[in-house]
Structure formats: structure tokens, C-alpha cells
Amino acid sequence: MAGPVPGRECKLYYNTGTFGSPSWTLIPQVVDLDYDMPATWAAVPARISLWNFEVKALQGLVVNFGYRRRSGVSDAVFTAIDGYAIDTTKKELAVADGAIASTGTRYLRGTYQFEKGRSEPIGDAAIDNFSAHLTYEEDSGTLREPTVVVV
């Protein structure tokens, strides 16, 4: 469907296959999701100009998302992702604006390591908050960098 996409129709996937042959598994119980690409800027002034020019020196990427885990319900996806947050597992995520197999879907692909926290507000359902940080990973000697894919 063309047009603005509400957040609840966006999709988050993790790769249960390989880098070369990915198998994207949906993470269904995502609540809010946002990602940031903070950049570090280097100033490159010169006497030749009044202007203080900058060049991008470094680029970061962090994907933050909440997960609505249901107590008493078996959830293999949560079990997997929760496990990544307590060790150093590196996993690919695809942050998509639609179903990943649909033509026109745009997704950000990257490799991450995870951390998490949990909130249990008295007036709302509990939520597990994950933060995925871009990490260094090579595939057959080739460095994996984030890419934007349009299906």
C-alpha cells in the first residue's frame, strides 16, 4: 500500500539464516521502535573562508525497540532475542516499513549486539526494552556494513 505507514504496520525481523542466504524471522510483539544514526563531525576550518565547514568523521547506528512479552505464553522469538542481550551474540536485524517479501518495502539491514532493560509500570502492561548497537562483523573476510534495501 502506498503512502505513509503507521508504526504498527512496520515490521522488524531478525536473520535466522546466514549473511549470504538470509532467513528473515518476524519479531511480532514489537511496541515502539526507533533508530538513530548519530554522526561525529570534524571541523575543517580554513583561513580561506569565513565558514566553519564540517565533514562526517564517524557514523553510529542504534535500534531501540520495546517488546510486549506475554507471561505464560511460549514465545520462541523472545527467548532468542532475550538470550542475545545477556551474551555477545551478533545478529542481523531488518527494520522494514512493510512485509520484507513485498515489492516496494524498504528496510535497513545491519549486524548488532544487544542490551536490554524492563519496565513494569503500575498502570500498563510490562515491556522489555531492547537496544541493538551496530557491531563489527566480517563475512568471508568482507566487513558487513549497514545497507538500505528496497525490495
Add this chain to the structure above:
Amino acid sequence: MAAVIQTLRDEVASTLTTQSAGWAYTFSAVAKFQPKFDFEDVDSLQVQVVPLTWSKAPSSRDLWEHEYVIGVGIHRRLAALDTTIFNNLLQLCEQISDYYEDNRATTSDCVLMGIEFGGATGAPYNHETIETQNTFTSVIQLTFRKYR
């Protein structure tokens, strides 16, 4: 298969009937679609349970949060102003609201999120019906939530 709000209404009526054995008054709560009290009947205590509102909002990309408000109406006409009966009816209202602070509606799997007396007014009982009809009228609104 019944709608969750219907199962919840029926469960509240059944639970109140069972629990009332240990409360200020014993009664049989009646589950209704619409609150309606016949003039002749309110000489004795009448408790009716009615669904009032139902709203839903996204809880996650796969779940919706359903909020159901169930109204518990308590009516009794007094032959004369009897403060003992009046106080006992107030105590009954408290016993009903206290019960759901610690007990989940298990059949419909709904958790209590709030209790209001008299809706927006917050009045524990209706002052007008005392004045005009010698009737104690209280409406307890129980707000339940279910994720599905």
C-alpha cells in the same frame, strides 16, 4: 462463542453472587444488556451487572489492548430513612470494589485497572433518588483490561 465482554459481564455477576454470602448482604446479581429496575422489585436489594463501554487500542504490532467497563448497579428502596441499612449498603459497595482489587476475572482473563463510583461524578450513591424515591442507588464502574 461469546464475546469477551459478555463472558466478563456474566462472570462478574456470578462472582458477586457467590462472594456476597460473606458480605453485608447476600444477593443474586443479574447480568443484563440494559439496566432496568421494576418499581415493585426494588423493595428488596437488586444488583444488576451491565456492560457500559468497550474501547481498544494497539498494544504491540500483534496485540490489541481491550478495555471493558462493567457497571454494577445496586438499588434498594427504603420504607423510611434508615441509617443502619444505608450504612450497610455503603459497606456492600466497598466490599464489592475491594474484592476486585485482589482478584482477577479468571474466566475472561481480564485484570482490573480501575474503579469509579457514579461515573464522572464520583458519587458513591445517587443523592437525588434518596430525596425523590427513598431509594439507595449506587453504580460501581469496574474497568477491566485484556490483551488479545
